[in-house]
Amino acid sequence: MYVFVPVFCLFACATILSKNVFHLFLLKAFIMATHPHRVAIVGAGAAGLSAAYALSNHPDKFSVTVFEKVPVPGDMASSMDIDCERYGASFINDSVQGCSPAFANTLHILRDFQFEPEEVDMRLRKFGQILKFLGAILTLFPIYALLRLFRLSRDFGERMVWPLAAIFFGTGNHKPFMASAILERVFQEPSVRLFEYDERSAFASISEMYAFQKLFDMYKVWQHSSEQTGNVTFRLNCVVTRLVSRTKKRTILEYRDQTSHSNQLKTEEFDSLILATDADTALTILGKEANWMERIVLGGVKYLRDLTVTHTDTDYMRKHYGLITSTATDAGRHRGETDFRPLFYTYRYLPSLKNLEMSFVYQPQPWSSAGQPHIYQTTFLDNDGSWTKGEIKRDLVIGEKWCKQQSHRWQHFARVVPWMWAINGTRGTFYAGAWTVLNVHELAIMSGFAAAYCLGADFPHLGLNHDGCMRLFRLYLGLCHGRCLNRKGIVT
Numbered sequence: 001m002y003v004f005v006p007v008f009c010l011f012a013c014a015t016i017l018s019k020n021v022f023h024l025f026l027l028k029a030f031i032m033a034t035h036p037h038r039v040a041i042v043g044a045g046a047a048g049l050s051a052a053y054a055l056s057n058h059p060d061k062f063s064v065t066v067f068e069k070v071p072v073p074g075d076m077a078s079s080m081d082i083d084c085e086r087y088g089a090s091f092i093n094d095s096v097q098g099c100s101p102a103f104a105n106t107l108h109i110l111r112d113f114q115f116e117p118e119e120v121d122m123r124l125r126k127f128g129q130i131l132k133f134l135g136a137i138l139t140l141f142p143i144y145a146l147l148r149l150f151r152l153s154r155d156f157g158e159r160m161v162w163p164l165a166a167i168f169f170g171t172g173n174h175k176p177f178m179a180s181a182i183l184e185r186v187f188q189e190p191s192v193r194l195f196e197y198d199e200r201s202a203f204a205s206i207s208e209m210y211a212f213q214k215l216f217d218m219y220k221v222w223q224h225s226s227e228q229t230g231n232v233t234f235r236l237n238c239v240v241t242r243l244v245s246r247t248k249k250r251t252i253l254e255y256r257d258q259t260s261h262s263n264q265l266k267t268e269e270f271d272s273l274i275l276a277t278d279a280d281t282a283l284t285i286l287g288k289e290a291n292w293m294e295r296i297v298l299g300g301v302k303y304l305r306d307l308t309v310t311h312t313d314t315d316y317m318r319k320h321y322g323l324i325t326s327t328a329t330d331a332g333r334h335r336g337e338t339d340f341r342p343l344f345y346t347y348r349y350l351p352s353l354k355n356l357e358m359s360f361v362y363q364p365q366p367w368s369s370a371g372q373p374h375i376y377q378t379t380f381l382d383n384d385g386s387w388t389k390g391e392i393k394r395d396l397v398i399g400e401k402w403c404k405q406q407s408h409r410w411q412h413f414a415r416v417v418p419w420m421w422a423i424n425g426t427r428g429t430f431y432a433g434a435w436t437v438l439n440v441h442e443l444a445i446m447s448g449f450a451a452a453y454c455l456g457a458d459f460p461h462l463g464l465n466h467d468g469c470m471r472l473f474r475l476y477l478g479l480c481h482g483r484c485l486n487r488k489g490i491v492t
Contacts, residue, residue, distance in 0.1 A: 036063040036231065039455060040253055040270040042240045042285065044068035045075030046441055047432035048276030049219065050448025052226045052234075053109075054457040059231040061456060065270070066232065067255060069239045072216065073223050077441070079216035080310065080399050087375055087398075091214045092310060094401050096441055097360070099210050103442040104468035105449075107210065108461050113225065115218045117210035142410045241265065243289045246273070246427045274451045276432040278303065278404060279416075286429075294423050300415035301435050302407040304382045309389060310398040312373035316391055321345040321359060357381060357388065406439045421482035430454060436480050446476040454481055 039055060041048045044066050055062045072078075077096040084090040099106050099117070110117050143161055212218070226232040237258040244252040244267055251273045256265055275282040279301035283290060290298070345359045359378040375398070380387045406412075420436050432447035434440055450473065453459055461469035474485045 036061055037272065037455065038062075038270045039064045039272050039274065040251065040268075041066045041274045041276055042253075043075065043276035043281075043433075044073035044219075044223070044234065044236070045276060045433075046077060046444035047434070047448040047451075048075075048274070049073060049222050049226065050445045051274050051276060051432055051452045052232050052448075053222065054449050054452035054460050055455070056226040056229045056232045057460060058457055059229045062231055064226075064232040065268075066226075066234045067238045067240050067253075068234065068236050069258075071236050072220070073234070073236070074215060074219040076403060077215045077219065078401075079214050080401075082375075082398060087312075087373065089375070091216075092375065092377075092398070093212055093215050094308065094310075096215060097211060099212070099441055101210065102468075103440075105445050105461055105472070106442050108469055109222070109445065110212070110218065113218060113221045115213045115221070117212055240285055242287050243273070243285050246289055246429065248427050251428055272428045272430070272455055274430045274432055274448075274455075276448060276451075278406075278433060279431075279435050282431060291426065293419070294426060297416055297419050297423050298431075300411060302409060302412070304405045304407050306382065306403045306405050307380045307387075307389070308401045308403060309378050309380070309392060310400070311376055311378065311392050311396050312398065313376070313392045313396040314374060316378075316388075316393070317345075317359065317376055319391070320357075320388065406435045408439065417479070420480040424451075424481050425454060437476065442472065443476065446473055447480070449473060450477045450481055453477065453485075454483065459485070 036059075039062055041051050041064060044052075048066055048068070052064055052066050055064045076094075078094045080092045080094060082089060082092055101107070107117060147161065223234055227234065235255075235257070238255050239258060240253055240255045242254050244254050246252070249271060251270045252267055253270065253273070254265055254267050256263065275285065277285070279298045280303060283295065283298040286294060286298075345361070357378060357380050359376055361374065361376055373396075378389075378392070380389055416435075417437055420431065424430050430451040432444075432451045434444040434447065436447050437443050449459060449461075459470070459473060461473075470485070477483050477485050
């Protein structure tokens with residue numbers, strides 16, 4: 001049986017359908033204009049705050065909610081108040097102490113918030129000729145394999161290479177498995193260079209660095225700056241427990257408000273999600289919603305548990321590091337440096353000299369200050385039973401802090417970094433954090449800016465030092481998101 005339909009009827013139906021489709025398009029555009037894109041950011045460290053800061057510049061386009069499990073923003077970059085009269089300083093920064101002049105975005109943010117960093121000279125001890133043996137072509141070579149390849153002595157590795165890796169990368173006792181090219185990059189790559197390279201001694205005798213002011217105050221100002229535009233809300237003391245469900249345009253989070261007496265689990269719907277947490281926490285939140293690629297990439301990040309003890313036990317420092325404060329200036333006189341005072345020290349455990357601890361001489365006051373004890377921060381790496389923490393006098397301990405440090409194993413640069421572009425944007429989920437590449441503050445900021453940029457926010461640093469700020473961001477965006485930055489840094 002055939003049904004004949006006049007041509008004019010078909011034309012009329014097609015016209016009605018086309019008009020309805022056009023009306024639906026207009027309705028969707030109206031809804032988008034009157035209802036800003038809802039973004040959830042989990043984590044209020046450098047990465048999360050950077051994403052919120054970039055999105056806050058578009059109050060008409062985005063409505064942002066930042067979840068943080070502790071009462072203050074900052075994550076690892078925290079500060080501790082101390083007795084100013086006793087120690088000569090009113091605070092001590094934990095974990096993050098300063099940055100290189102190459103970290104243009106970090107310095108730009110500090111200056112924007114009126115936290116001008118203090119220029120200092122970094123002097124280091126116990127290092128020799130290293131970098132001439134390294135090259136970016138050996139990216140996946142672990143350090144121990146590189147030393148064997150060039151037939152460098154075991155003593156060279158134990159006295160110079162392992163301390164170098166431990167001090168600057170928090171690799172714990174997994175230093176031999178660190179990717180060789182990372183050492184080369186932090187000396188040669190302009191965007192992430194930590195120290196000035198010297199062909200004879202690896203370090204310039206005095207490297208220019210910047211010391212941060214009180215990080216707690218800076219992060220609070222950062223938070224308030226993002227809130228002033230009215231489209232960013234911080235929910236501190238709120239723990240995101242899991243991702244209930246997600247599609248490309250809809251995400252439902254479950255969280256617990258720790259300030260509420262009911263302590264009940266709540267759910268809330270968002271359009272997009274930025275996980276500005278460590279990889280382990282991100283994988284836990286995703287739960288069953290994680291796809292196979294996310295499980296492989298996020299599961300490839302290895303973390304170590306380190307303990308930093310802030311103390312004033314000079315006897316401990318003398319015993320294990322040979323520190324003699326009264327004659328510290330003598331150490332550099334034979335090199336023509338009348339004011340030489342090392343800041344970083346390493347102590348290697350027997351019988352395995354690969355295992356070590358490190359100490360930082362925190363100097364808020366001159367060495368010659370009378371009546372004020374010197375402050376030291378000793379970091380114990382990845383406990384294997386060799387720690388000498390018990391030898392520090394308990395009455396001289398100012399504070400202790402456990403840290404979750406990323407291990408820069410060569411596997412990280414084979415399994416994680418090259419594949420971040422494949423998981424970023426998965427069903428509206430983006431990842432931010434220094435762990436996505438290298439554990440430095442500048443990259444944490446870049447990761448937050450990049451996630452916001454992919455959602456439609458402009459790159460915020462388009463003023464002074466334009467090239468310095470943009471260069472690393474352009475590299476990061478291409479590496480971790482597979483996207484190119486237009487010349488103006490503005491989303492079009």
